[in-house]
Amino acid sequence: MKNKLKILFTLLVILASIANAQKGKIRGVVADSSSGEALPFCNVFIEELNTGASADEKGYFIISAIPPNRTYNLLVSYVGYESKKVKVFVAKNKITELKINLVPVSIYLHTIEKIGEKVIQSNETDIGLDRISIQSLETIPQGVETDIFRSLQYVAGVNTTGDISARYNVRGGASNQNLVLLDNVTIYNPFHAFGIFSAIDPEMINGIEFFKGGFPAENGGRLSSIMRITSKEGNKFNYGAKASGSFLTAKGFVEGPIPYGSFFVSGRRSHTRSILKKFLNGSEAPFDFYDIAFSINYRNTDPNFIDDSKWILSGFFSNDETNNNNPFRENFKWTNNLLSLRRFQVYSSPLYSELNISVSNFKGEVIPKLSDARAKRNEVNDFTLRMDFNYIFDNRDELGVG
Incomplete structure (x- = not known):
């Protein structure tokens, strides 16, 4: 009897494999038509099948188990962009590759009246996840300038640690229980001016994933929350530069294409201390800071090298100093x-891999001068070698190994 059950189970597995093998798949990437920048977390929907998928933080998506030998209408949408409909023919036992560009548009809304109602939905495993785009950050009321950590105050379950601080608590936890990752590299002190402002310039951000609970296994290490920030890659079509200033900082941003890739460089520096006195009730605020970020990405075009691979070299540097004029302070x-150096690989099967080699360094120092304080110096050096694989099954389940 047991042998018969084993044989029956084996036959079912083989038949299921054969059935899935006869179906097709659609895989692609969604990007901005004007810059080539990936559009993270956009929606891709097959109208005829009433099914679809969401892109990841790199703009990649895959839809499996599609009945083959038919042409489908693929609807791609993203907030702030014109929706696009694409006709796609799906062949049997093949992956159809797509590159979809969306055109940015201005959105005008009339007055909206919202009436509270109870919506019954199926249970979701990512209920503690908030995805934040740079477009939504720009629409949130700000103080001196756009600040990603101050914007979190509008997210349910997040509280600020004080009226003047950008530090935050999540679901009653302490502010040092929050993990901040920039391109999967830990930032040990993501604040300027003792926590009044964020050290990460929004100009360099492409997307944010904020986990308030149910952390993925690959991003453990904190008790309260995880913020995963994805930086831009730069304009792949045109060179551009812009400069701006606020009552606190002056900053610049340069981007453009390079052979088989693109780059960007951003920089920001404080230029005055007078606005900081507003945060400290008129007290002296001798803070000076700056931050610099860059990214260079190269996409392989030589089939004899590595098929469908992308290399990204990125860096982030920030510096804070307090310079008291009083020699006794x-x-x-x-x-x-x-x-960090990363390589993102797309294989002929529905398999992705990412190699990440990174170094993160933090230094903190107390310079006593003629005061009674003791000289102190703390330093953290973090070297990471990481390899992740993601395989997507036909039933849309995903297996991650790393």
Whole structure:
């Protein structure tokens, strides 16, 4: 009897494999038509099948188990962009590759009246996940300038630690229980001016995933929350530069194409201390800071090298100093230095892999001068070698190994 059950189970597995093998798949990437920048977390929908998928933080998506030998209407949508409908023919036992570009548009809304109602939905495993785009950050009321950590105050379950601080608590946890990742590299001190402002310039951000609970296994290490920030790659079609300023900082951003890739460089520096006094009830605020970020990405075009691979070299550097004019007051200094090399690989099967080699360094120093303070120096060096694989099954389940 047991042998018969084993044989029956084996036959069912083989038949299921054969059935899935006869179906097709659609895989692609969605990007901005004007810059070539990936559009993370956009929606892709097959009208005839009433099914679809969401793109990941790199703009990639895959839809499996599609009945073959038919032409389908693929509807792609993203907030702030014109929706696009694409006709796609799906062949048997093949992966159809797509590159879809969306055109940005301006959105005008009339007055909206919203009436509260109870919506019954199926249970979701990512109920603690908030995806935040740079477009939504720009629409949130700000103080001196756009700040990603101050914007979290509008997310349910997040509270600020004080009226003047950008530090935050999640679901009653402490502010040092939050993990901040920039391109999967840990930033040990993601704040300027003792926590009043964020050290990450929104100009360099492409997308944010904020986990308030149910953390993925690959991003453990904190008790309260995980913020995963994806930086831009730069304009792949045109060179561009812009400069801006606020009552606190002056900053610039340069981007453009390079052979088989693109780049960007951003920088920001404080230029005045007067606005900081507003946060400290008129007290002296001798803070000076700057931050610099860059990214260079190269997409392989030589089939004899590595098929469908992309290399990204990125860095982030920030520096804070307090310079008291009083020789009997101590000074403080702290820095962040991040450098990473990543390779994203797309295989002929529904398999992705990402190699990440990174270094993260933090230094904090107390300079006593003539005060009674003791000289202190703290340093953290973090070297990471990481390899992740993601395989997507026909039933849309995903297996991640790393």
